[in-house]
Amino acid sequence: MANLFSKSKAFISGSYEELKKVSTPSMSETKKITFMTIVIVVIVALTIFFMDLVFNNVSRLIIPTVVD
Secondary structure (H helix, E strand, O other), X not given: OHHHHHHHHHHHHHHHHHHHHXXXXXXXXXXXXXHHHHHHHHHHHHHXXXXXXXXXXXXXXXXXXXXX
């Protein structure tokens, strides 16, 4: 039981030491990273949209749908 407490204490103190090394980004870094993330999300969304559009049209050419 004492071993468990010593391991827990070592873990908590090690975690605390690691938290001292953490730094928060500046406002300009946050804005730049946010802008880059939005641009990448838009590019990926447009890519998926156009791929879906192409595959949908190609599949309709290959397998025509029956209209009543």
